[in-house]
Amino acid sequence: MLLKSLVATLPFFLAVYANPLRRFVCNNGKRTANAQCCVWFDVLDDLQANLFDNECGEEVHESLRLTFHDAIGFSKELNRKGQFGGNGADGSIMHFIDIEGAFPANNGVDDIVELQRPLAIKHGVSFGDFIQFAGAVGVSNCPGSPRLEFLAGRPNVTQPSPPDLVPEPSDPIDQILKRFADAGFTPNELVALLASHSIAAQDHVNPNIAGSPFDSTPGLFDSQFFIETLLVGDTIPGGGKLQVGEVRSPLEGELRLQSDARIARHPGTACEWQSFVDNHDRMANAFRAAMSKMAILGQNRNKLVDCSDVIPVPAANTKQPTLPAGKTMADIEGSCKATPFPTLTADSGPETSVLPVPK
Numbered sequence: 507m508l509l510k511s512l513v514a515t516l517p518f519f520l521a522v523y524a525n526p527l528r529r530f531v532c533n534n535g536k537r538t539a540n541a542q543c544c545v546w547f548d549v550l551d552d553l554q555a556n557l558f559d560n561e562c563g564e565e566v567h568e569s570l571r572l573t574f575h576d577a578i579g580f581s582k583e584l585n586r587k588g589q590f591g592g593n594g595a596d597g598s599i600m601h602f603i604d605i606e607g608a609f610p611a612n613n614g615v616d617d618i619v620e621l622q623r624p625l626a627i628k629h630g631v632s633f634g635d636f637i638q639f640a641g642a643v644g645v646s647n648c649p650g651s652p653r654l655e656f657l658a659g660r661p662n663v664t665q666p667s668p669p670d671l672v673p674e675p676s677d678p679i680d681q682i683l684k685r686f687a688d689a690g691f692t693p694n695e696l697v698a699l700l701a702s703h704s705i706a707a708q709d710h711v712n713p714n715i716a717g718s719p720f721d722s723t724p725g726l727f728d729s730q731f732f733i734e735t736l737l738v739g740d741t742i743p744g745g746g747k748l749q750v751g752e753v754r755s756p757l758e759g760e761l762r763l764q765s766d767a768r769i770a771r772h773p774g775t776a777c778e779w780q781s782f783v784d785n786h787d788r789m790a791n792a793f794r795a796a797m798s799k800m801a802i803l804g805q806n807r808n809k810l811v812d813c814s815d816v817i818p819v820p821a822a823n824t825k826q827p828t829l830p831a832g833k834t835m836a837d838i839e840g841s842c843k844a845t846p847f848p849t850l851t852a853d854s855g856p857e858t859s860v861l862p863v864p865k
């Protein structure tokens with residue numbers, strides 16, 4: 507009898523205790539785990555309506571890049587030497603855009619900073635929180651992306667990041683690996699973070715072909731970036747000449763960064779790179795974990811409140827990984843010694859040109 511009533515009440519206990527999520531009801535009727543998270547629903551609506559148009563477009567790409575350029579301002583080595591090593595994901599890039607925006611690697615980030623700042627001020631949230639929130643919301647607009655964690659509570663800062671902490675595409679790979687290690691990332695985590703370049707384009711490396719993406723599907727969080735960076739580079743997109751930090755790409759209209767090309771082929775990173783090619787879940791999970799770490803660089807996780815339930819659930823990506831039309835497996839420069847490159851089928855249709863060929 508006792509057992510029977512226990513079993514009968516089990517679903518209730520499970521609902522209340524095993525799943526204590528979304529207990530608070532905000533003024534706007536939205537439910538969340540923590541009352542402090544209510545403000546973020548308003549920020550979410552504002553971002554989607556007035557910055558992102560609910561799409562995975564340019565502003566989303568720029569917002570994701572900004573999460574990195576704010577957070578990477580963090581150096582254990584400088585701290586060890588008794589110098590100021592930066593506060594990481596602290597919003598300093600927004601507070602001190604006059605200073606940090608002048609660092610060469612931050613070329614172009616002022617555009618998104620100026621678009622985001624008024625929204626952060628309007629909603630009374632710290633710049634550091636706003637930048638990471640905008641990145642997480644933005645990524646959720648890209649089909650195939652993981653639902654990123656979002657923790658709130660970073661204080662507003664009073665000091666800019668030290669210079670020379672943001673990597674450049676022309677930096678030697680050993681220097682890039684060292685820089686990431688100094689910020690607390692393993693080589694595998696660097697590769698995972700570079701899944702961001704699956705939803706990315708450039709304006710400033712080669713301004714003659716501004717807007718050219720790093721893979722053929724910049725609106726999808728997919729593995730095409732990891733595939734296409736391993737194709738033979740035989741094209742100078744847009745004609746003209748290669749710029750500093752740019753190397754030959756496989757497709758007209760697609761730009762390949764020197765750093766991406768080299769990390770894809772470096773013995774310390776090539777196998778992790780290749781492992782994402784036909785394993786979407788592995789790529790998405792690794793990106794999510796590394797982004798969780800990056801978003802709170804220099805911050806104390808225990809002082810932050812988990813507002814992840816405000817982040818929308820991303821749509822799935824149904825497109826299978828393929829070789830771009832016109833390419834074959836012979837065009838792949840497999841770089842992982844341990845395992846062969848997985849066999850992919852080619853896209854049908856005419857040879858891919860991700861952008862109209864410039865006239």
Ligand code: HEM
Nearest residue numbers: 567568570571574674675699702706707708709710711765
């Ligand atoms: C080795 C490290 C990295 C290098 C050298 C690098 C370099 C670059 C460069 C040169 C651009 C083009 C910017 C422009 O000309 O407009 C770019 C774009 C971008 N990067 Fe990275 N990046 C690195 C890592 C990361 C990481 C860790 C993230 C984020 C988690 C990230 C996210 C992005 C995004 C989303 C864009 C596209 C921006 C847009 O479309 O406007 N990058 N990156």
Ligand SMILES: *[C@@H]1O[C@H](CO)[C@@H](O)[C@H](O)[C@H]1NC(C)=O
Nearest residue numbers: 601627630631632633662663
């Ligand atoms: C952060 O600093 C900016 C610029 O000084 C200010 O406008 C904003 O109100 C501050 N936000 C918080 C949450 O303190």
